[in-house]
Amino acid sequence: MQPQQEISASSDQFNIARAELLDSIGLQLSDIDHCIAKLMNRRLDYADVYFQSTLYETWTVEDGNVKEGVHSVDRGVGIRAISGEKTGFAYSDELDTGSLDDAVTAAREIAKEKGKGRYKVATQRAIQTIYPSINPLVGLEDAQKVALLTDLDRKVRSIDNRVIQVVGSLTGVYETILIQTSDGFLGSDVRPLVRLNVSVIMKDTQDRLEQGYAGGGGRGDFSLFTGTDLTSNIAEEAVRQAAVNLEAISAPAGNMPVVLGPGWPGILLHEAIGHGLEGDFNRKKTSAFSERIGERVASDECTVVDDGTLPGRRGSLNIDDEGTPAACNILIEKGVLKSYMHDKLNARLMNTQSTGNGRRESFAYPPMPRMTNTYMLPGKHEPEEIIESVDKGIYAPNFGGGQVDITSGKFVFSASEAYLIEKGKLTAPIKGAMLIGNGPDVLTKVSMVGSDLELDPGVGVCGKDGQSVPVGVGQPTLRIDSLTVGGTES
């Protein structure tokens, strides 16, 4: 099969990525065609070539001054060759034709048999645009980035005189990718990502120390922080959390009803069911959710989606890292398991289609099924009504991280702000505690779902097999009838 003809369609993303990744080093589109052709000379089911450039910048304020700034450039190409269940993968951070050819040779070694050399001619695809194709790093002068952080520091200190330490950071990422696949995709994405974080330490008159943390961000530029109240809100939130924690008493231990607040507590969904529904674990039948499509895994109240198409969200993608458009996929509908999340490899092996969840940390890692923004749709209850329904339990509106054992289904997530509920009322704040449950049945214990769906502020990072990707979560307030709370007071 011949290499493709001249590109006719055009898009912003493609022109930007082509200039950034190919023109700057004198590579032609025909060089990528040659890679695909050479790969498909072996008996492969699929191959792809993934160019990526990532500019990353972060500024840090400490002791009231921005004393540190870091800038990094990472650029390279990943070559993947798939034969049956086998994957050959090689990458290079040198982008000359010789290095490209070496990587192609190394990747295709996975298949020894000669192939027919057949592949689909790639045609350039225009893609959906759910965030702007911009470089956030140049959208704001460096002096203004520094000013933004020193302002943040001043705001935090002005709110409460118990603040003794403030560390804030402003991060921008400008990522461009260009993908060509043996199944005929040629396209690009330009992915801006920004984030503002602050952590504060407060000391009370008894010398007790506590910290508070807040952040926000998304796919856009720094105007997210300059033109809005977000920076002030982040400052206030961090101080509020530290102040609450200064009053916290020891957490209870044991099984009890738990009410989760809206937004970031949706990490529950990410850990308890999200990972277990990723296609690779289900193809290999190592997930507690394997072969359970069509079965009830949650109460009627629960409908959960993974949605990569939310405008500007941290976990959103125009296309995934295999060129599949990101989509809104229903995972659980009214309690019934509807779908797993797939990349191309696992979809092909399970006779289905990719759901647009093929993601990779960078060119240096092969893609695998990953979440985007995972959240539960709103229900009918008022949040106050849900708290009032609990006689004795806890209310947890903020969390740190979480983790799951895919195979046994056991998952944890750790509350960073929580309160006792006594006779339907929030009483004392309690120290952060780990919550542990069983993924396949925790959602069957959800008896009330609130009407107040919120998404997280945009700070999530998900790790799997040593690869980190930005993600989002969300949920309305919800009640779980029984969950184990890892406090110290029995």
Place this chain on the structure above:
Amino acid sequence: MDIEQALHSLRLRALEAIEYAHKLGIEQAEVGVSYDEGLATSVRLGELESVERQRDHSFAVTVYDKGHKGSASTSEFSKAAIEKTISKAISIASFTAEDRFSGLLGPEFMAKNPRDLFLYHPWDIGVEQAEIIALRAEKAAQDIDPRIKNSEGASVSTGCGVRVYANSHGFCEGYPTSSHSVTCGAVAEQNQSLERDYWYTAARDPKELEEPEKVGADAASRALRRLDAKQISTCNVPVVFPAELARSLFGHLIAAITGTSQYRKASFLLDAKGTQIFPEFIEVIEDPLIPKAMGSAPFDNEGAATSQRKLIEQGVLTGYVLSSYSAKRLGLKTTANAGGIHNLIVKPNAGSLSSILKKRTELFLVGELLGQGVNTVTGDYSRGAAGFWVQDGQVSFPVNEVTIAGNLSEIFKGIRAVGSDKDKRGNIHCGSLLVEGLTVAGK
């Protein structure tokens, strides 16, 4: 990889970079340059599953321009890319605030004629040999018991790298390292319940790796012993952390005594130097110079010469974990820990894990820890766990879906025994620990 050639070329790049920074009027600059190569081969259910080849370049520079600091890095090694990176660092330094504590570490601290610690032992294997080793591990797991019905596969990975650090004092030193591992993950099934576990061996010298059959068999027996686990009722009970998990507690210690958490006042062990934080029998040293060890380094990320030192003596904290910056902030001298700790060694006062299990009539043996749940500022500790109920030194049944919680200050003081079964796969070498004062939460 031709190591001498690679070292030579990284040195040249580092020296050129320092010279270029000086030419642009920068008084103090430091550069870290590295090159790594690796091969990871994995198999699953008797078949080759993936082959990944890696090759990474990294160039990182920090400039100090009259007390203003700027840093930048790139994966591109061309002269133009490196010069652009240095200029970017200088540009950043023009926006950062002056900091009287920043700057290069004094020349008197630089390592002189750094010692060869024998950290480079290439493993000359190709994909086919790696595949055979991985298959041996997986087969050993599959053959051990019919209840091992599935596999997370086995993998063999080998990597070598060279890194060079240079700065404006004329320091320019580097050394090669290698790291190899064999990992196996097994899935056990019984009464429709699934459990997985894994085991791995890791060493700088491939000759020191465990046999693949042992890795596979350990992964399988670890998965098997978890089958039919149940939740227990909330209780206060002695807890044993086996060596592979015990080291995490000393990781939390390090996090609390690094200079950064001290000067930021973000530590439950704030200003704790000189105070008793462990029982008297606890002795901990840092030994960066152990030949072939995973955490060994002749100098740290700022060129400071490393040396052996005591960190906990008769339970008393004798120092912090400092870089040049955090040391200056605290009015102290660096402890050559820029980049982290180098081989922390906890001295044992007891024998094997099985002898520790006999020390109490009933206890909870941790098998796995889930989630973070550790607050370095307050010391509050609450983590998810699975494990085993142990009665009179014998495992009576597996336990899951519990948490263990306490405060690290009390957990440290509650250590009753340190085993001699040190896990040396990482940079913290600690045997199994018996700890009192934790709450296990369950039903």
